[in-house]
Amino acid sequence: MGDNNTTDWSIGIKFVQFQKNSSLHAGIRRSPYAAMYGCEAKVGLTSSLLSDEVIQRMQCEDGLLAVLTTGQNGEELGPVPSAELAEVHFDMECASPENDLSRKENIIAQRKGARTRQLAQAERMVKRSRIDLAAVEPLDNAAVPIPLVDKGRGDPKNILGVVLERDQNDMYTIGVNAGVLKAKM
Structure with a gap:
Protein backbone atom coordinates (compact mmCIF):
# COMPACT_ATOMS: atom_id res chain seq x y z
CA MET A 1 0.00 0.00 0.00
CA GLY A 2 2.89 2.36 0.71
CA ASP A 3 4.36 1.93 -2.79
CA ASN A 4 1.13 3.01 -4.48
CA ASN A 5 0.80 6.25 -2.50
CA THR A 6 -2.82 5.51 -1.67
CA THR A 7 -4.76 5.97 1.52
CA ASP A 8 -7.54 3.57 0.53
CA TRP A 9 -6.56 0.70 2.82
CA SER A 10 -9.69 -1.32 1.95
CA ILE A 11 -8.05 -2.30 -1.35
CA GLY A 12 -5.37 -4.37 0.38
CA ILE A 13 -7.44 -5.72 3.29
CA LYS A 14 -8.48 -8.90 1.43
CA PHE A 15 -4.81 -9.74 0.80
CA VAL A 16 -3.99 -9.18 4.47
CA GLN A 17 -6.96 -11.32 5.51
CA PHE A 18 -5.93 -14.13 3.16
CA GLN A 19 -2.33 -14.01 4.38
CA LYS A 20 -3.49 -14.16 8.00
CA ASN A 21 -5.90 -17.06 7.38
CA SER A 22 -3.45 -19.12 5.33
CA SER A 23 -0.36 -18.77 7.56
CA LEU A 24 0.56 -21.33 10.22
CA HIS A 25 -1.00 -20.71 13.63
CA ALA A 26 1.42 -21.72 16.38
CA GLY A 27 -1.30 -22.76 18.83
CA ILE A 28 -3.30 -25.12 16.60
CA ARG A 29 -0.30 -26.05 14.40
CA ARG A 30 -2.20 -25.50 11.15
CA SER A 31 -3.57 -22.53 9.28
CA PRO A 32 -7.00 -21.22 10.28
CA TYR A 33 -8.12 -21.88 6.69
CA ALA A 34 -7.10 -25.55 6.98
CA ALA A 35 -8.84 -25.86 10.35
CA MET A 36 -12.05 -24.49 8.85
CA TYR A 37 -12.11 -26.11 5.39
CA GLY A 38 -9.96 -29.23 5.85
CA CYS A 39 -7.33 -28.34 3.22
CA GLU A 40 -4.73 -25.68 2.62
CA ALA A 41 -5.73 -22.53 0.73
CA LYS A 42 -5.34 -22.83 -3.02
CA VAL A 43 -4.00 -19.94 -5.04
CA GLY A 44 -3.26 -19.88 -8.75
CA LEU A 45 -2.88 -22.72 -11.21
CA THR A 46 -0.10 -24.51 -9.35
CA SER A 47 -2.60 -25.64 -6.72
CA SER A 48 -5.13 -26.82 -9.33
CA LEU A 49 -5.52 -30.36 -10.68
CA LEU A 50 -3.73 -29.43 -13.91
CA SER A 51 -0.44 -31.25 -14.45
CA ASP A 52 2.82 -29.33 -14.18
CA GLU A 53 3.63 -29.78 -17.89
CA VAL A 54 0.26 -28.31 -18.92
CA ILE A 55 0.83 -25.31 -16.63
CA GLN A 56 4.32 -24.81 -18.08
CA ARG A 57 2.92 -24.77 -21.67
CA MET A 58 0.43 -21.99 -20.87
CA GLN A 59 1.56 -18.49 -21.74
CA CYS A 60 -1.63 -16.45 -21.13
CA GLU A 61 -5.36 -16.76 -20.35
CA ASP A 62 -6.01 -18.09 -23.86
CA GLY A 63 -3.88 -21.12 -23.04
CA LEU A 64 -6.02 -21.80 -19.97
CA LEU A 65 -9.20 -21.44 -22.02
CA ALA A 66 -7.76 -23.83 -24.62
CA VAL A 67 -7.03 -26.44 -21.95
CA LEU A 68 -10.51 -26.04 -20.48
CA THR A 69 -12.22 -26.43 -23.87
CA THR A 70 -10.09 -29.35 -25.09
CA GLY A 71 -9.06 -30.96 -21.82
CA GLN A 72 -5.56 -31.92 -20.73
CA ASN A 73 -5.34 -34.88 -23.12
CA GLY A 74 -6.68 -33.05 -26.16
CA GLU A 75 -10.25 -34.44 -26.10
CA GLU A 76 -12.96 -31.94 -27.13
CA LEU A 77 -15.08 -30.73 -24.17
CA GLY A 78 -17.07 -28.09 -26.03
CA PRO A 79 -16.83 -24.33 -26.36
CA VAL A 80 -16.33 -22.08 -23.34
CA PRO A 81 -17.62 -18.59 -24.12
CA SER A 82 -15.99 -16.62 -21.28
CA ALA A 83 -13.42 -16.90 -18.49
CA GLU A 84 -16.14 -16.78 -15.81
CA LEU A 85 -17.91 -19.82 -17.27
CA ALA A 86 -14.59 -21.59 -17.77
CA GLU A 87 -13.86 -21.28 -14.06
CA VAL A 88 -17.26 -22.72 -13.13
CA HIS A 89 -16.83 -25.52 -15.70
CA PHE A 90 -13.40 -26.41 -14.28
CA ASP A 91 -14.63 -26.49 -10.68
CA MET A 92 -17.64 -28.67 -11.54
CA GLU A 93 -15.37 -31.11 -13.37
CA CYS A 94 -13.50 -31.91 -10.12
CA ALA A 95 -16.58 -32.56 -7.93
CA SER A 96 -17.56 -36.14 -7.12
CA PRO A 97 -19.54 -37.79 -4.27
CA GLU A 98 -16.50 -39.83 -3.11
CA ASN A 99 -14.34 -36.71 -3.11
CA ASP A 100 -17.03 -34.84 -1.15
CA LEU A 101 -17.21 -37.55 1.55
CA SER A 102 -13.44 -37.67 2.07
CA ARG A 103 -13.35 -33.85 2.15
CA LYS A 104 -15.99 -33.80 4.93
CA GLU A 105 -14.03 -36.38 6.90
CA ASN A 106 -10.87 -34.31 6.45
CA ILE A 107 -12.67 -31.17 7.66
CA ILE A 108 -13.87 -32.99 10.78
CA ALA A 109 -10.36 -34.34 11.44
CA GLN A 110 -8.74 -30.92 10.99
CA ARG A 111 -11.25 -29.24 13.31
CA LYS A 112 -10.81 -31.96 15.94
CA GLY A 113 -7.02 -31.58 15.75
CA ALA A 114 -7.29 -27.79 16.03
CA ARG A 115 -9.56 -28.11 19.08
CA THR A 116 -7.17 -30.55 20.76
CA ARG A 117 -4.20 -28.23 20.16
CA GLN A 118 -6.19 -25.23 21.40
CA LEU A 119 -7.11 -27.05 24.64
CA ALA A 120 -3.45 -28.01 25.15
CA GLN A 121 -2.44 -24.38 24.61
CA ALA A 122 -5.02 -23.23 27.18
CA GLU A 123 -3.75 -25.75 29.72
CA ARG A 124 -0.17 -24.51 29.22
CA MET A 125 -1.32 -20.90 29.70
CA VAL A 126 -3.15 -21.73 32.95
CA LYS A 127 -0.16 -23.70 34.24
CA ARG A 128 2.20 -20.82 33.41
CA SER A 129 -0.06 -18.25 35.07
CA ARG A 130 -0.27 -20.37 38.23
CA ILE A 131 3.51 -20.40 38.41
CA ASP A 132 3.91 -16.69 37.61
CA LEU A 133 1.01 -15.57 39.81
CA ALA A 134 1.55 -17.78 42.82
CA ALA A 135 -0.95 -17.52 45.68
CA VAL A 136 0.12 -15.30 48.54
CA GLU A 137 -0.38 -16.03 52.20
CA PRO A 138 -1.86 -13.81 54.93
CA LEU A 139 0.52 -11.10 56.21
CA ASP A 140 2.30 -10.87 52.83
Whole structure:
Protein backbone atom coordinates (compact mmCIF):
# COMPACT_ATOMS: atom_id res chain seq x y z
CA MET A 1 0.00 0.00 0.00
CA GLY A 2 2.89 2.36 0.71
CA ASP A 3 4.36 1.93 -2.79
CA ASN A 4 1.13 3.01 -4.48
CA ASN A 5 0.80 6.25 -2.50
CA THR A 6 -2.82 5.51 -1.67
CA THR A 7 -4.76 5.97 1.52
CA ASP A 8 -7.54 3.57 0.53
CA TRP A 9 -6.56 0.70 2.82
CA SER A 10 -9.69 -1.32 1.95
CA ILE A 11 -8.05 -2.30 -1.35
CA GLY A 12 -5.37 -4.37 0.38
CA ILE A 13 -7.44 -5.72 3.29
CA LYS A 14 -8.48 -8.90 1.43
CA PHE A 15 -4.81 -9.74 0.80
CA VAL A 16 -3.99 -9.18 4.47
CA GLN A 17 -6.96 -11.32 5.51
CA PHE A 18 -5.93 -14.13 3.16
CA GLN A 19 -2.33 -14.01 4.38
CA LYS A 20 -3.49 -14.16 8.00
CA ASN A 21 -5.90 -17.06 7.38
CA SER A 22 -3.45 -19.12 5.33
CA SER A 23 -0.36 -18.77 7.56
CA LEU A 24 0.56 -21.33 10.22
CA HIS A 25 -1.00 -20.71 13.63
CA ALA A 26 1.42 -21.72 16.38
CA GLY A 27 -1.30 -22.76 18.83
CA ILE A 28 -3.30 -25.12 16.60
CA ARG A 29 -0.30 -26.05 14.40
CA ARG A 30 -2.20 -25.50 11.15
CA SER A 31 -3.57 -22.53 9.28
CA PRO A 32 -7.00 -21.22 10.28
CA TYR A 33 -8.12 -21.88 6.69
CA ALA A 34 -7.10 -25.55 6.98
CA ALA A 35 -8.84 -25.86 10.35
CA MET A 36 -12.05 -24.49 8.85
CA TYR A 37 -12.11 -26.11 5.39
CA GLY A 38 -9.96 -29.23 5.85
CA CYS A 39 -7.33 -28.34 3.22
CA GLU A 40 -4.73 -25.68 2.62
CA ALA A 41 -5.73 -22.53 0.73
CA LYS A 42 -5.34 -22.83 -3.02
CA VAL A 43 -4.00 -19.94 -5.04
CA GLY A 44 -3.26 -19.88 -8.75
CA LEU A 45 -2.88 -22.72 -11.21
CA THR A 46 -0.10 -24.51 -9.35
CA SER A 47 -2.60 -25.64 -6.72
CA SER A 48 -5.13 -26.82 -9.33
CA LEU A 49 -5.52 -30.36 -10.68
CA LEU A 50 -3.73 -29.43 -13.91
CA SER A 51 -0.44 -31.25 -14.45
CA ASP A 52 2.82 -29.33 -14.18
CA GLU A 53 3.63 -29.78 -17.89
CA VAL A 54 0.26 -28.31 -18.92
CA ILE A 55 0.83 -25.31 -16.63
CA GLN A 56 4.32 -24.81 -18.08
CA ARG A 57 2.92 -24.77 -21.67
CA MET A 58 0.43 -21.99 -20.87
CA GLN A 59 1.56 -18.49 -21.74
CA CYS A 60 -1.63 -16.45 -21.13
CA GLU A 61 -5.36 -16.76 -20.35
CA ASP A 62 -6.01 -18.09 -23.86
CA GLY A 63 -3.88 -21.12 -23.04
CA LEU A 64 -6.02 -21.80 -19.97
CA LEU A 65 -9.20 -21.44 -22.02
CA ALA A 66 -7.76 -23.83 -24.62
CA VAL A 67 -7.03 -26.44 -21.95
CA LEU A 68 -10.51 -26.04 -20.48
CA THR A 69 -12.22 -26.43 -23.87
CA THR A 70 -10.09 -29.35 -25.09
CA GLY A 71 -9.06 -30.96 -21.82
CA GLN A 72 -5.56 -31.92 -20.73
CA ASN A 73 -5.34 -34.88 -23.12
CA GLY A 74 -6.68 -33.05 -26.16
CA GLU A 75 -10.25 -34.44 -26.10
CA GLU A 76 -12.96 -31.94 -27.13
CA LEU A 77 -15.08 -30.73 -24.17
CA GLY A 78 -17.07 -28.09 -26.03
CA PRO A 79 -16.83 -24.33 -26.36
CA VAL A 80 -16.33 -22.08 -23.34
CA PRO A 81 -17.62 -18.59 -24.12
CA SER A 82 -15.99 -16.62 -21.28
CA ALA A 83 -13.42 -16.90 -18.49
CA GLU A 84 -16.14 -16.78 -15.81
CA LEU A 85 -17.91 -19.82 -17.27
CA ALA A 86 -14.59 -21.59 -17.77
CA GLU A 87 -13.86 -21.28 -14.06
CA VAL A 88 -17.26 -22.72 -13.13
CA HIS A 89 -16.83 -25.52 -15.70
CA PHE A 90 -13.40 -26.41 -14.28
CA ASP A 91 -14.63 -26.49 -10.68
CA MET A 92 -17.64 -28.67 -11.54
CA GLU A 93 -15.37 -31.11 -13.37
CA CYS A 94 -13.50 -31.91 -10.12
CA ALA A 95 -16.58 -32.56 -7.93
CA SER A 96 -17.56 -36.14 -7.12
CA PRO A 97 -19.54 -37.79 -4.27
CA GLU A 98 -16.50 -39.83 -3.11
CA ASN A 99 -14.34 -36.71 -3.11
CA ASP A 100 -17.03 -34.84 -1.15
CA LEU A 101 -17.21 -37.55 1.55
CA SER A 102 -13.44 -37.67 2.07
CA ARG A 103 -13.35 -33.85 2.15
CA LYS A 104 -15.99 -33.80 4.93
CA GLU A 105 -14.03 -36.38 6.90
CA ASN A 106 -10.87 -34.31 6.45
CA ILE A 107 -12.67 -31.17 7.66
CA ILE A 108 -13.87 -32.99 10.78
CA ALA A 109 -10.36 -34.34 11.44
CA GLN A 110 -8.74 -30.92 10.99
CA ARG A 111 -11.25 -29.24 13.31
CA LYS A 112 -10.81 -31.96 15.94
CA GLY A 113 -7.02 -31.58 15.75
CA ALA A 114 -7.29 -27.79 16.03
CA ARG A 115 -9.56 -28.11 19.08
CA THR A 116 -7.17 -30.55 20.76
CA ARG A 117 -4.20 -28.23 20.16
CA GLN A 118 -6.19 -25.23 21.40
CA LEU A 119 -7.11 -27.05 24.64
CA ALA A 120 -3.45 -28.01 25.15
CA GLN A 121 -2.44 -24.38 24.61
CA ALA A 122 -5.02 -23.23 27.18
CA GLU A 123 -3.75 -25.75 29.72
CA ARG A 124 -0.17 -24.51 29.22
CA MET A 125 -1.32 -20.90 29.70
CA VAL A 126 -3.15 -21.73 32.95
CA LYS A 127 -0.16 -23.70 34.24
CA ARG A 128 2.20 -20.82 33.41
CA SER A 129 -0.06 -18.25 35.07
CA ARG A 130 -0.27 -20.37 38.23
CA ILE A 131 3.51 -20.40 38.41
CA ASP A 132 3.91 -16.69 37.61
CA LEU A 133 1.01 -15.57 39.81
CA ALA A 134 1.55 -17.78 42.82
CA ALA A 135 -0.95 -17.52 45.68
CA VAL A 136 0.12 -15.30 48.54
CA GLU A 137 -0.38 -16.03 52.20
CA PRO A 138 -1.86 -13.81 54.93
CA LEU A 139 0.52 -11.10 56.21
CA ASP A 140 2.30 -10.87 52.83
CA ASN A 141 2.71 -7.42 51.33
CA ALA A 142 0.68 -6.53 48.25
CA ALA A 143 0.62 -3.64 45.78
CA VAL A 144 -2.98 -2.82 44.83
CA PRO A 145 -3.37 -0.90 41.54
CA ILE A 146 -5.40 2.31 41.74
CA PRO A 147 -7.91 2.66 38.86
CA LEU A 148 -7.18 5.55 36.48
CA VAL A 149 -10.54 7.21 37.21
CA ASP A 150 -9.73 7.43 40.93
CA LYS A 151 -6.32 9.07 40.77
CA GLY A 152 -4.77 12.29 39.62
CA ARG A 153 -1.69 12.77 37.49
CA GLY A 154 0.70 13.04 40.38
CA ASP A 155 -0.82 10.21 42.46
CA PRO A 156 0.97 6.85 42.73
CA LYS A 157 -0.10 3.96 40.48
CA ASN A 158 -0.38 1.52 43.40
CA ILE A 159 -1.16 1.57 47.09
CA LEU A 160 0.72 -0.75 49.44
CA GLY A 161 -1.22 -3.06 51.72
CA VAL A 162 -1.10 -6.30 53.67
CA VAL A 163 -3.06 -9.46 52.87
CA LEU A 164 -5.37 -10.14 55.83
CA GLU A 165 -7.33 -13.14 54.62
CA ARG A 166 -7.60 -15.54 51.64
CA ASP A 167 -10.81 -17.41 50.81
CA GLN A 168 -11.27 -20.69 48.88
CA ASN A 169 -11.53 -18.83 45.52
CA ASP A 170 -8.15 -17.11 46.01
CA MET A 171 -9.82 -13.77 46.70
CA TYR A 172 -7.93 -11.62 49.16
CA THR A 173 -9.00 -9.16 51.84
CA ILE A 174 -6.39 -6.41 51.93
CA GLY A 175 -5.71 -3.87 54.65
CA VAL A 176 -4.09 -0.48 53.97
CA ASN A 177 -3.14 2.51 56.20
CA ALA A 178 -6.69 3.92 56.00
CA GLY A 179 -8.41 0.63 56.85
CA VAL A 180 -9.65 -2.53 55.11
CA LEU A 181 -10.54 -2.35 51.41
CA LYS A 182 -14.24 -3.12 50.69
CA ALA A 183 -13.57 -5.05 47.48
CA LYS A 184 -11.75 -8.36 47.46
CA MET A 185 -8.83 -8.70 45.08
